[in-house]
Amino acid sequence: MGALLPDQSPFALPGTSAELEEGFALTPKFDADGLVTAVATDVDSGDVLMVAHMNAEALTKTIASGEAWYYSRSRRALWKKGETSGHTQRVVEMRIDCDQDAVWIKVEQISGACHTGRHSCFYRAVPLGKAGARLEFRDERVFDPTATYKK
Amino acid sequence: MGALLPDQSPFALPGTSAELEEGFALTPKFDADGLVTAVATDVDSGDVLMVAHMNAEALTKTIASGEAWYYSRSRRALWKKGETSGHTQRVVEMRIDCDQDAVWIKVEQISGACHTGRHSCFYRAVPLGKAGARLEFRDERVFDPTATYKK
Numbered sequence: 354m355g356a357l358l359p360d361q362s363p364f365a366l367p368g369t370s371a372e373l374e375e376g377f378a379l380t381p382k383f384d385a386d387g388l389v390t391a392v393a394t395d396v397d398s399g400d401v402l403m404v405a406h407m408n409a410e411a412l413t414k415t416i417a418s419g420e421a422w423y424y425s426r427s428r429r430a431l432w433k434k435g436e437t438s439g440h441t442q443r444v445v446e447m448r449i450d451c452d453q454d455a456v457w458i459k460v461e462q463i464s465g466a467c468h469t470g471r472h473s474c475f476y477r478a479v480p481l482g483k484a485g486a487r488l489e490f491r492d493e494r495v496f497d498p499t500a501t502y503k504k
Numbered sequence: 505m506g507a508l509l510p511d512q513s514p515f516a517l518p519g520t521s522a523e524l525e526e527g528f529a530l531t532p533k534f535d536a537d538g539l540v541t542a543v544a545t546d547v548d549s550g551d552v553l554m555v556a557h558m559n560a561e562a563l564t565k566t567i568a569s570g571e572a573w574y575y576s577r578s579r580r581a582l583w584k585k586g587e588t589s590g591h592t593q594r595v596v597e598m599r600i601d602c603d604q605d606a607v608w609i610k611v612e613q614i615s616g617a618c619h620t621g622r623h624s625c626f627y628r629a630v631p632l633g634k635a636g637a638r639l640e641f642r643d644e645r646v647f648d649p650t651a652t653y654k655k
Contacts, residue, residue, distance in 0.1 A: 363635060374620050377638040379630055390555055392543050399550015401599070404541055404606040419632050448552070448626035449639065451618055455555040457626045467602055469525050475599035475608045479530055481570050484514060487528040488600065 362409035367453060374451045381412060382454040388424060389454050393466065395473070396445045396459040402466035403474045407456065419444050421460060438501045440464040468502070470494035513560035518604060525602045532563060533605040539575060540605050544617065546624070547596045547610040553617035554625045558607065570595050572611060589652045591615040619653070621645035 367373055367380045381389050388406040395402055407415065408424040410431055415422045421434040421442035435441030442460035449456055467474040476492035518524055518531045532540050539557040546553055558566065559575040561582055566573045572585040572593035586592030593611035600607055618625040627643035 379636075379639055390541060392552055392555060394545070394550065394552060399545065401543055401545060401552075401608045404543060404601060404608075413635070416630060416632055417635060444632060447630040447632060448642075449628050449630055450555060450625040451620050451622075451627070455625075456630070457552040457555075469602050471602075474601040474606075476602070477600050479567060479598040479600055479607070481567055481595060481598060484564070484568060485530075488530055491599075 363413055364409060370452070373453050379449060380453060381409070381449070381456075382452060383409065384454065386426070388426070389456055391421075391423060392455065392457045393421060393442060393460050393462075394457065396461055400473050401475055402442075402460065402462055402472070412456070415444060415458070416447065421458060434466075435463060438464070438468075438496075440466065440496070440501075442466070465495040468498060470496050470498040470501075514564055515560060521603070524604050530600060531604060532560070532600070532607075533603055534560065535605065537577070539577070540607055542572075542574060543606065543608045544572060544593060544611050544613075545608065547612055551624050552626055553593075553611065553613055553623070563607070566595060566609070567598065572609060585617075586614060589615070589619075589647075591617065591647070591652075593617070616646040619649060621647050621649040621652075 365380045367382045383389055387408045391405050391407045393402045405423045411422040411424045421444055423432050425432045440463045442462055444458045444460055446459045447456055465472045471492045472495050477488040478491050480486040516531045518533045534540055538559045542556050542558045544553045556574045557577060562573040562575045572595055574583050576583045591614045593613055595609045595611055597610045598607055616623045622643045623646050628639040629642055631637040
């Protein structure tokens with residue numbers, strides 16, 4: 354599949370709030386940059402693995418292939434999760450939220466989702482009730498990022 | 505606590521990537537609108553309940569109180585979850601992601617998180633492998649939104 358031009362989105366434009374919320378059509382409400390927020394959770398543990406973005410093409414490829422594709426805002430590029438590291442995400446289920454500007458995918462994560470080497474990007478806890486308290490590391494590395502992403 | 509002016513964020517500015525990723529200081533990377541993405545999951549089921557945003561004040565209030573506060577982009581206002589509906593979120597744990605532009609809170613959700621009456625905003629599944637397929641409703645309402653939000 355070639356790259357989609359901005360006017361080639363396969364999705365219909367969002368309708369009214371009632372249509373967005375109670376309808377049967379996937380009509381994503383892309384933001385000004387053409388993106389929806391994408392949250393990936395581990396299908397077994399329920400842990401949030403990462404928060405990223407999808408444009409129309411990433412969403413289309415994810416739905417079609419059952420593998421997670423994203424759009425990198427910093428690199429301005431479509432990106433298959435794991436294309437460099439091998440740490441792909443098989444999508445078990447996809448959900449869309451009420452106003453259709455966010456998707457939730459439950460995935461089987463090969464190795465770790467985080468480029469720092471952890472299973473989840475959310476490897477530090479913020480203590481509650483204590484302003485300015487130190488972050489608490491909760492997760493060990495599951496892979497060596499210097500070996501995985503070496504040039 | 506009064507409203508925070510934009511220059512009154514209690515958080516230090518983000519440092520280098522290494523400091524953001526491996527440091528012990530919470531230095532949120534707010535976007536151009538002064539927001540981080542916030543994902544709330546149900547502490548028992550692991551289900552994603554909602555995706556929203558926090559500004560510095562919402563984040564500060566959430567950490568201090570252990571109750572979820574957000575910032576509404578559409579209403580341009582700080583917002584305590586459940587202030588109208590009574591459907592508050594008690595925060596059991598907060599996590600910050602590698603580059604500190606997203607927080608994950610595990611919450612005890614009173615009734616439902618979604619203004620449409622469902623427990624989660626993600627009440628519809630997107631079938632995989634079938635472009636243009638109808639969304640599948642998965643969750644029933646747990647409250648009546650017309651009664652909850654009546655004027």
